[in-house]
Amino acid sequence: MSNVKYIGVFGKRNSGKSSLINKLTGQEIAIVSEVPGTTTDPVRKRMEIFGLGPVVIIDTAGIDDEGNLGKRRVESSRKIISQIDIALLLFTNNTIDKYEKELLKSFRDQELPVLLVHNQSDIISLEEKVATAIKEKYGHEVIEFSCNIFDESEQQKLVEVLTSHIVKKLNETAFSQMTILEGLVEKDYNIVLVCPVDSEAPEGRLILPQVNAIRDVLDKGGNAIVLQPGNLGSYLKSAAVKPKLVVTDSQAFNEVSKIVPEDIPLTGFSLLLARSKGPFVHxxxxxxxxxxxxxxxxxxxxxxxxxxxxxxxxxxxxxxxxxxxxxxxxxxxxxxxxxxxxxxxxxxxxxxxxxxxxxxxxxxxxxxxxxxxxxxxxxxxxxxxxxxxTGIFERAVAPLTVTENIQDQN
Ligand SMILES: Nc1nc2c(ncn2[C@@H]2O[C@H](COP(=O)(O)OP(=O)(O)OP(=O)(O)O)[C@@H](O)[C@H]2O)c(=O)[nH]1
Ligand SMILES: [Mg+2]
CATH class of the missing domain: 3.40.50.11410 (Rossmann fold)
Incomplete structure (x- = not known):
């Protein structure tokens, strides 16, 4: 499962989006110029943020771009909204007008965390009454920023403050994701994981849901019994304690379902994955x-x-x-x-x-x-x-629908 966080940077042309990204990354990766409309297509940069791990920062075209091409650029900036975990919305000169308002509405519709950044504060600083009005109307604090601080350590301080806001906001609003076996494993439970090692299996390793499941069983103090389909029958016959759950690769479901008695819950890795990530009830x-x-x-x-x-x-x-x-x-x-x-x-x-x-x-x-x-x-x-x-749905979802832990994550 991907743990990389995506940060989108939005604002009008010339608000300093590319400059801010260069400050955050400490590299001149985005082209900066006084010509409005410098950034055309979204530009992605991967970096590490302390306390957060790997992130991808996405620079976008100005949201007030004009003309036929400009409209297409705005459209491509808007598409980014559904791909990110947090938006930084830059504005300057104490002004929030229709462009920022429209963006704020889109962010709200997608329940996306937002940080409002007043940039170019070295030219015109943020007025307290503007910050208060924004807080009252939209519920967002405004962070005062500038990309043009001569003293390098002062500039670095501003970057650190902004970064700590990003980390805080992302941690506060962390999208709850269930572990793969959430609610299905407890201390001392025996969980059988059927992992075929056939021509479709990757060379020399297990696939991610299998690894996640083993780790989850261990985290909860249970026992993970990992075996291939051919060994399942003899294991079940000789096991002193009945397993609480059998999880199989979905491709082997039919074969495995004939071996596992009806009174032992049976499900598939891909169903567990769907439950842990996504609107499972839907x-x-x-x-x-x-x-x-x-x-x-x-x-x-x-x-x-x-x-x-x-x-x-x-x-x-x-x-x-x-x-x-x-x-x-x-x-x-x-x-x-x-x-x-x-x-x-x-x-x-x-x-x-x-x-x-x-x-x-x-x-x-x-x-x-x-x-x-x-x-x-x-x-x-x-x-x-x-x-x-393939006709295995009802048996495979049964163990997942009896737990009280189904989260509707839409
Ligand atoms: N004084 C001052 N100038 C800034 C600041 N941030 C950016 N600039 C300048 O503003 C101009 C535009 O900056 P960019 O970073 O290219 O702005 P942008 O939002 O990426 O613009 P587009 O790509 O055209 O949408 C450049 O000349 C920057 O040097 C700031 O905080 N203070
Ligand atoms: Mg730019």
Missing amino acids: YLKGTRAIDNLKEGDKLLILESCSHHSNCEDIGRVKLPALISKKCDCRIEWDVISGLDSLPHKIEEYAMVIQCGGCMITGRQLSARLKPAIIAGIPVSNYGMALAYC
Whole structure:
């Protein structure tokens, strides 16, 4: 699961967004100039922030850009909103006008943490009455900043204050994410983890959900029994204590379900992943809507990594074929790759299916699905939809729906 935090920097042209990023990173990575509209496409820079770990800072084009090209730049800046964990909104000259107001509204709609930064305070300093009015109206403190302090140690102090605000805000508003076995493992529980080591398994290692599960069992003081499907039957026969739960790779579910007696709860890693990250309650309901799909309905497949991955085959080939077969009709599908926002005409789709989202944060995932959920479109994810189509869904979700810990993280 990705722990990298994404920080978006927004504001009008020439407010000093690129300058501020250079100060934060201590490098001249973004081009700065007095010409409004210098930054055109979003620019990403990875760095470490003490107390926070790795972050990606995203520089954006001015939100007041004009003309045809300018409008497209504004659009690309806006797209960043659904990809970040915190926004820094820069303004100058004590002025918050329609541009900043619109942005603040978008941030609020996405429940995105925001820091308001009054930049260029060396030219015009922040007025107390403006800061108070902003606090009253929007509930945000304003941080006074300048990128143009001659004394280097004074400049560094300002950077440290800003950084500590970022760390504080992100820690306060940390998007709650369940651990993979949250509510399913306690001290001394025996949890069997079935991890096939076949041609599809990566060379020399386990995959992330398997590693996370082992770690979670150990953290809670339980016992992780890790084995391959072929050893499961003899283990269960000889085990003195019945396991509290068996978790299997979903591909081996059918084989494993024949071995595990009905009175032992059984689930799959991909379902645990879906539960720990994403709007699980919506997934549960939405997945069952596969039965309602009819001839010509259109699916929207959301693939959250833009690089080539083996999920590509699941989303573009396996899943549509399985769904068509399950509902016995021809369906169509579009794929959105990367972190682009959902299409405006989301209502055209009968269902939205999201990948596991291993490369993105829980907030990014929920922000992506929110428009579909608001529009009342059923949402599901790869693991859950596959489980549904292969007939293992009900048994595999049963252990996850009896825990009192289901969080609706939308
Ligand atoms: N005096 C002063 N000048 C600043 C400050 N911050 C930025 N500038 C200057 O303002 C101009 C614009 O700065 P940029 O960092 O390029 O602004 P930007 O918001 O990235 O602008 P666009 O990319 O055009 O949207 C440059 O000439 C900077 O040197 C500041 O705090 N004080
Ligand atoms: Mg710039």
